[in-house]
Amino acid sequence: MKVYFNGPIVTMEDDHPQAEMLIEDGGKILFVGDAAEGEALIAPDAERVDLAGRTLMPAFIDGHGHFSHTGFFLKTVFLQSAESYDDIVRLMRDYLDAHQGETFKWLVGMGYDHNFLKEDAHPTKEVLDRVSTEIPVVALHASMHMCVANSKMLALAGINRDTPDIPGGVIARDPATGEPTGLLEEMAMHLVLAQLGDFFATTPEDLVKAQSLYIENGVLTVQDGASNPETNALVRGIADAHKLVCDVVSYPCLSVGDDLTPAALKKGFEDCLGTYQNHFKIGGYKIVLDGSPQCKTAWLSEPYTDGENGYPWLTDAQVQECVDIALDDGMQLLTHCNGDASGDQLLDAYEKSIARFGPDAPQHKLRPVMIHCQTARDDQLDRMAKLGMLASIFVAHVNYWGDVHKKNLGETRGAHISPVKAALDRGIVVNFHTDTPVVTPDMLHTVWTAVNRQTRGGEILGADQCVSVWDALKAITIGAAYSYFEEDSKGSLAPGKLADLVILDKNPLAVDKQAIKDIQVLASIKEGQTLYEKAV
Numbered sequence: 043m044k045v046y047f048n049g050p051i052v053t054m055e056d057d058h059p060q061a062e063m064l065i066e067d068g069g070k071i072l073f074v075g076d077a078a079e080g081e082a083l084i085a086p087d088a089e090r091v092d093l094a095g096r097t098l099m100p101a102f103i104d105g106h107g108h109f110s111h112t113g114f115f116l117k118t119v120f121l122q123s124a125e126s127y128d129d130i131v132r133l134m135r136d137y138l139d140a141h142q143g144e145t146f147k148w149l150v151g152m153g154y155d156h157n158f159l160k161e162d163a164h165p166t167k168e169v170l171d172r173v174s175t176e177i178p179v180v181a182l183h184a185s186m187h188m189c190v191a192n193s194k195m196l197a198l199a200g201i202n203r204d205t206p207d208i209p210g211g212v213i214a215r216d217p218a219t220g221e222p223t224g225l226l227e228e229m230a231m232h233l234v235l236a237q238l239g240d241f242f243a244t245t246p247e248d249l250v251k252a253q254s255l256y257i258e259n260g261v262l263t264v265q266d267g268a269s270n271p272e273t274n275a276l277v278r279g280i281a282d283a284h285k286l287v288c289d290v291v292s293y294p295c296l297s298v299g300d301d302l303t304p305a306a307l308k309k310g311f312e313d314c315l316g317t318y319q320n321h322f323k324i325g326g327y328k329i330v331l332d333g334s335p336q337c338k339t340a341w342l343s344e345p346y347t348d349g350e351n352g353y354p355w356l357t358d359a360q361v362q363e364c365v366d367i368a369l370d371d372g373m374q375l376l377t378h379c380n381g382d383a384s385g386d387q388l389l390d391a392y393e394k395s396i397a398r399f400g401p402d403a404p405q406h407k408l409r410p411v412m413i414h415c416q417t418a419r420d421d422q423l424d425r426m427a428k429l430g431m432l433a434s435i436f437v438a439h440v441n442y443w444g445d446v447h448k449k450n451l452g453e454t455r456g457a458h459i460s461p462v463k464a465a466l467d468r469g470i471v472v473n474f475h476t477d478t479p480v481v482t483p484d485m486l487h488t489v490w491t492a493v494n495r496q497t498r499g500g501e502i503l504g505a506d507q508c509v510s511v512w513d514a515l516k517a518i519t520i521g522a523a524y525s526y527f528e529e530d531s532k533g534s535l536a537p538g539k540l541a542d543l544v545i546l547d548k549n550p551l552a553v554d555k556q557a558i559k560d561i562q563v564l565a566s567i568k569e570g571q572t573l574y575e576k577a578v
Contacts, residue, residue: 043067043085044541044570047077049093050549054100054519054534059512059551064098066541069569074535096564097549099515100534101262101542102485103522105434105473106376106413109266109290110273111186112255113248115479118152121181126160127169130181134173148195148238149174151181152479157336157446164214167193167224180234185334186480189231190224199234201226208233210355212339228333229355244273246280253288257574259483260544260563263522263532265475266292267376267413268328274311281320287573289321291526293328293376296364304371316527325526326374326408329364330355331384335416335459336443338450340381342417346450352381358391365391368408369399374527375410376434382417389425396429406430411525413475416459417451423461427468432525434473435460435517437492438481440504444497457504462492466513473522474514489514489550490559511551511558543567 044066051061053074063080065073065088073080119137124130134151156164170179170192178195182188191199203220207213211230214223226234256264266277269292280286292314294307307327308315314324332354333339341352356364365388368375375392379385392410399405411432412418416439418426426433437460439447448456458464465472474488492514497503523533531540545565550558566574 043072043088045080045084045088045090046093046098046543047090049095050097050552051093051535052097052099052515052549052551053536054516055536061535064535064543066543066570069541069571071535071537071539071541073537093545097546098535099544099546100519100532101544101566101568102260102518103263103473103526103533104256104261104265104475104478104483104485105517105522105525106267106411106436106475107265107478107483108268109252109256109264109478110244110249110269110277112252112479113244115152116248116251116255118150118182120153121151122153122155122184124154125158127165130154130165131169131172134170134179134181138174138177146177148178148180150238151179153184154181154190155184155336157443164188164223164225165190167191167196167222170195170224178237180238183337184480185337186477187231187334187337187339188225188227189234191226191234192224195234195237196222196224199237201233205233210353212353227337228339228353244276246276246283246285249277249280250285253286254574255478256483257288257566258563258576259485260546260566261288261483261485262542262544262566262568262573263289263291263526263528264483265325266290268330269294271307271309274324278311278314278319278322281322284320286321287568287571289318289323291323291325293326294324296327296329296367296375304367304373326376327364327368327371328376328378328413329361330378331361331387332379332381335380335439335450336446340416341383341387342381343383343386344455347452348450351383354384354387356387358387361387362391362394365395369395369405372404372408374408376413377411378413379418380414380416382419382422385412385415385418385422388412389422389429389431392429392431393425409471409525409527414477415461415465416447417455418461418465419458420461420464423465423468423470426465427470432471432473433465434475434525435462435465436477437462437474438476438488440495441487441491441497442481444495444503445499445501448497448501448503458507459504461504461507462509462514462517463507466509471521471524472517473525474517484559485518486546486550486561486563487559489518490555492517493555493558511555515550541567541570
């Protein structure tokens with residue numbers, strides 16, 4: 043038994059938002075409330091934890107991310123700091139110099155963003171040829187929806203002027219010669235990624251490191267979105283070896299082909315369907331309908347300011363088939379929709395499919411989720427509310443790429459990016475995510491963004507979409523728990539729920555709103571066991 047006292051205890055329960063004492067026993071919350079009342083329940087040998095003014099609240103829950111992808115991300119050259127082509131070349135060459143004597147099959151960088159390079163354009167194969175002409179080199183865009191390859195890698199992948207584009211992707215070409223520039227968008231990037239072989243064979247050690255990144259940020263329920271049978275087997279392996287200490291919810295990608303059918307995705311994981319086995323479970327299926335707005339590959343109903351509309355990944359018929367499969371199988375469906383045209387595609391298919399079932403059918407209780415919702419229109423939010431569709435919003439976009447969205451979408455649509463307030467006003471259950479490894483799982487930065495909507499350039503983008511600190515905190519706790527059907531065991535502090543807790547150095551509800559992003563996670567506690575304590 044542990045007793046937490048002498049600090050703000052934020053319960054995330056609407057009827058009693060703060061408490062004086064929390065008692066944990068056997069990994070669950072025994073009591074939360076007034077200290078005087080709780081004293082009678084404390085065993086003589088209980089461990090007392092003096093918060094000393096620090097804040098206790100429910101552990102954070104990741105609304106959407108890529109746990110297994112985060113494992114291989116940690117093996118890449120970090121390019122997030124690059125502000126020019128020269129920086130990209132320097133960072134990658136420095137990595138090679140620091141690993142002299144090692145043999146490189148390829149060199150992979152992660153996190154460049156053309157929007158923040160002084161050249162204001164993607165690098166080319168010639169830029170990466172400056173890194174090496176002997177080693178295949180790839181630089182992955184921060185969005186994970188594009189990459190650039192050097193000449194050696196293009197040759198390895200068999201990409202030349204005669205290589206046709208593939209559905210859902212683009213091979214960028216020199217308009218004068220038709221030769222590939224090195225930039226590969228969306229599905230086309232898989233022509234190169236397929237050449238990386240065991241680079242993507244994330245090891246158990248990689249996953250344990252990835253898990254630590256989440257835990258240190260107070261995130262104890264994690265999503266592995268867009269997984270597959272191989273990554274599920276890997277995560278299940280570390281789970282069964284008792285090395286998985288946070289909860290991981292997997293959503294394997296559904297396909298209309300033969301390889302990713304429900305039977306294939308479930309094979310060997312039948313006991314994990316909706317039920318944790320050593321902290322691992324399969325929550326449903328995932329499909330991807332378009333790209334990213336900062337790359338202008340998200341599919342829009344009205345064009346970007348340069349006249350382009352982006353493009354879809356799947357045909358209407360393919361989306362309909364996937365939705366039908368999920369509903370007929372009684373599985374929750376998560377769908378990546380950044381552009382509003384892809385949102386229409388999902389909503390049209392879901393409305394058509396759900397209409398086949400009576401109003402009391404269990405299919406109406408599957409809590410489908412639209413992932414990202416970056417350009418969701420108000421009329422689409424109305425439709426989502428009617429369907430009981432949840433909104434998992436990558437609201438950190440407002441800070442990271444808000445200035446870019448305003449440039450690409452114009453004043454009105456740019457200000458409506460990540461429409462959290464509009465969704466909440468319609469009664470939609472909202473959660474937030476960071477899409478890790480796209481950005482780090484810093485949920486307090488996400489809360490800060492939702493509350494302030496301040497861009498990198500210092501502009502307040504869409505002030506009408508700012509939300510209260512309370513509502514933003516709900517999106518990373520009880521709202522996210524609801525999306526996993528876990529609101530009865532997680533997301534708030536109440537008797538009987540799991541003692542999944544986080545200790546912060548300050549109370550998000552009490553500090554200046556601009557200071558929320560600077561709050562530090564001091565400890566992460568899973569089912570009563572302390573997994574992380576910040577060194578002080």
